[in-house]
Amino acid sequence: GRMQPSRLVLVLGLLSGEESCDNFTDLNLSHCFMGTSLYVRLLLYTRSNLDCGRELDHHRLSSQPLFNLSRPTAFVIHGYRPTGAPPIWIDHIVHLLAEQEDMNVIVVDWNKGAANLNYFTAVTYTREAARNLTGFIMTMEEEGAALSSLHLIGVSLGAHLAGFVGANLKGKIGRITGLDPAGPMFTSTTPEERLDPSDAMFVDVLHTDMDSFGLRGAHGHIDFYANGGVDQPGCPKTIFAGKSYFVCDHQRSVFLFLCALNRTCSLTGYPCSSYGDFLDGRCLQCEAFKPASCPVLGYDISRWRETLLRLGQTKVFFSTTASLPYKKLSYRVDMVTWNQYLRWGVVYIRLHSGRHFTEARVDHKLLRLEQYTSTRLLAQFDEDLQHIQKISLRISTGNVIGPRYKIRLLRIRFTPLERPERPLMCRFDIIMDENMEVAFRPLPCNSPH
Amino acid sequence: MDIEMNSFTHNGNDAAPHSSNGPVTASNTADVTCRASEATETDSLLTVQVSASNGQSIPSSPTGIQKNAHTPTEPRTISNIRRELNEVVFWKVKMWMVIAFILLLILLVIIISVALCSAIHRDPDETFDPSLFKVPVYFNGSFLLPNLALKEEQVTSNYSNQSLSADLQNKLADLYRYSPALGRYFSKAEIRVLWNSSVTADYQLKFLMPEEQQDALRNFTLSREMVYNVFRQFLYDQEPGSSEPLYINPRSLKMF
Numbered sequence: 001g002r003m004q005p006s007r008l009v010l011v012l013g014l015l016s017g018e019e020s021c022d023n024f025t026d027l028n029l030s031h032c033f034m035g036t037s038l039y040v041r042l043l044l045y046t047r048s049n050l051d052c053g054r055e056l057d058h059h060r061l062s063s064q065p066l067f068n069l070s071r072p073t074a075f076v077i078h079g080y081r082p083t084g085a086p087p088i089w090i091d092h093i094v095h096l097l098a099e100q101e102d103m104n105v106i107v108v109d110w111n112k113g114a115a116n117l118n119y120f121t122a123v124t125y126t127r128e129a130a131r132n133l134t135g136f137i138m139t140m141e142e143e144g145a146a147l148s149s150l151h152l153i154g155v156s157l158g159a160h161l162a163g164f165v166g167a168n169l170k171g172k173i174g175r176i177t178g179l180d181p182a183g184p185m186f187t188s189t190t191p192e193e194r195l196d197p198s199d200a201m202f203v204d205v206l207h208t209d210m211d212s213f214g215l216r217g218a219h220g221h222i223d224f225y226a227n228g229g230v231d232q233p234g235c236p237k238t239i240f241a242g243k244s245y246f247v248c249d250h251q252r253s254v255f256l257f258l259c260a261l262n263r264t265c266s267l268t269g270y271p272c273s274s275y276g277d278f279l280d281g282r283c284l285q286c287e288a289f290k291p292a293s294c295p296v297l298g299y300d301i302s303r304w305r306e307t308l309l310r311l312g313q314t315k316v317f318f319s320t321t322a323s324l325p326y327k328k329l330s331y332r333v334d335m336v337t338w339n340q341y342l343r344w345g346v347v348y349i350r351l352h353s354g355r356h357f358t359e360a361r362v363d364h365k366l367l368r369l370e371q372y373t374s375t376r377l378l379a380q381f382d383e384d385l386q387h388i389q390k391i392s393l394r395i396s397t398g399n400v401i402g403p404r405y406k407i408r409l410l411r412i413r414f415t416p417l418e419r420p421e422r423p424l425m426c427r428f429d430i431i432m433d434e435n436m437e438v439a440f441r442p443l444p445c446n447s448p449h
Numbered sequence: 450m451d452i453e454m455n456s457f458t459h460n461g462n463d464a465a466p467h468s469s470n471g472p473v474t475a476s477n478t479a480d481v482t483c484r485a486s487e488a489t490e491t492d493s494l495l496t497v498q499v500s501a502s503n504g505q506s507i508p509s510s511p512t513g514i515q516k517n518a519h520t521p522t523e524p525r526t527i528s529n530i531r532r533e534l535n536e537v538v539f540w541k542v543k544m545w546m547v548i549a550f551i552l553l554l555i556l557l558v559i560i561i562s563v564a565l566c567s568a569i570h571r572d573p574d575e576t577f578d579p580s581l582f583k584v585p586v587y588f589n590g591s592f593l594l595p596n597l598a599l600k601e602e603q604v605t606s607n608y609s610n611q612s613l614s615a616d617l618q619n620k621l622a623d624l625y626r627y628s629p630a631l632g633r634y635f636s637k638a639e640i641r642v643l644w645n646s647s648v649t650a651d652y653q654l655k656f657l658m659p660e661e662q663q664d665a666l667r668n669f670t671l672s673r674e675m676v677y678n679v680f681r682q683f684l685y686d687q688e689p690g691s692s693e694p695l696y697i698n699p700r701s702l703k704m705f
Contacts, residue, residue: 339574
């Protein structure tokens, strides 16, 4: 018969003396059902073998010429694999990490061990896998690698695994990034039994699913809470959506991090005590990080590292859209009314640029409009429109019957938060009916003198 | 009937421990409906027994209980209600007409009172007494009229200095008089035009405010920022690059 193209390549490869690729262990449901016992493989990817992993020998590091210990090394550690299939984001994260700088990317493949129907088995294997990886890193150190140049990126259970490795190495590892650290079995544990800031010189954590598979609380020097760390937009709300109902929120942490690595989304986190306070516009100051901005999720955290270490632990919040590029554009809106009597309402704002518009609905709670008192709110828009020609505003008080009240504003001011180069927009002396839209052309707030 | 009800109460209590024996009617029906699903022999017997008694007790019991009881006698209760609704109250007026009329009346009263309230509502922010506005506040400043400087010769022939000042005064007076926040306090605008290499206008705005609330007004509504920005906003809303002689360059606006 005819030779299959793939086999041809294999044969040619063998003839030219090249090794074949070592890929992530692919298991299926039957393996999970039977249960797997732990086997840790370390797959090396560098800029010269981005699509073809090379399995590393745990003890004889020099046997793999591509492994250069003078370069920084990032370890990617996956979590629990209930189906046994390789994580869909593995190739993507390897490519993106290699783009950041010239480094060794090591995928820690502990699929045999993580692929168990019984989650508790996988949890018990994390300790053992951590010992295994600790041994490997100690060998790396003996061969001349600096612990401070290591970066462990752990997803879910993998985040705790990375924490255990860091604790084994007395917190001397450069950085651990935890992507939605696993919650089940870790909720009421002590810091030694989960990821915590003492596990590495710098620990950053992203939370997306604290109310089911993720872990509540703060576990790093900086904790990013996407949409408050629970219920991500665009994720199904009911069980009828099938598998994605379970994994969507949890997996979003990986997709947000990938997007941040890709630089397609710059997600700025604002330091705050709670998401509610953040949405109320009470946490929009970034003075603590001056001259830098507020911390941005991603690979390069050098601008905030020192400040964050000085601050101890920082919780930062941001909101995202349902899909790529996830970023929302935030404006701080301040307005002052001269109405004698107090009014309560929710605010809808539309920014128009040509025929495009984007809307922010600030309706998570009623705003208080009091005479001569500045009301501050956070307006987050899905789209980033550049030249805003018109703004329309509606204040909905919920009054349906009775007299139609008027709302009178002395001033409304829009401050773009993530674009300091853009001008502040203002409008003065507005009169509007409640529940009715009013449109106006904004003018620059700063007068020439 | 009473005897039947009592016997049921005891049975019900035996099966599902209820502490109180007092409230018989309401809790009984509820108990029965729940227990009907548990298919034991005695229960089904009980259900039959009690539902029969319920059916009899309906005419004298409040309607709430009828809703709760999902018993086979429901078609009969409906026909009972229908019969009652069709009872003649007086002349040819039937019961259902009386009920419908009362409901309509209630609705009408609500609508009328709401409409009345809206109609007689006076906006407290629109009511003010101009005779109380006595304390004057002045704002001075200047602006440039670029279109006059360009074609000075032609314009001077059309425009006497006085008429230009008067037109500008009207323009300023209109802009402040139609301002929702400032209109009521505005008194007058005075203009003095200087013909140099460029045409500059010096202006003085006079506002009158009440003696009460002076501080709040000075800090907010009649602050320099507000008076200045209402003017500036008006200028920004003009057609940019207009050739109109009274066009004022927004960037040249100054207020001290």
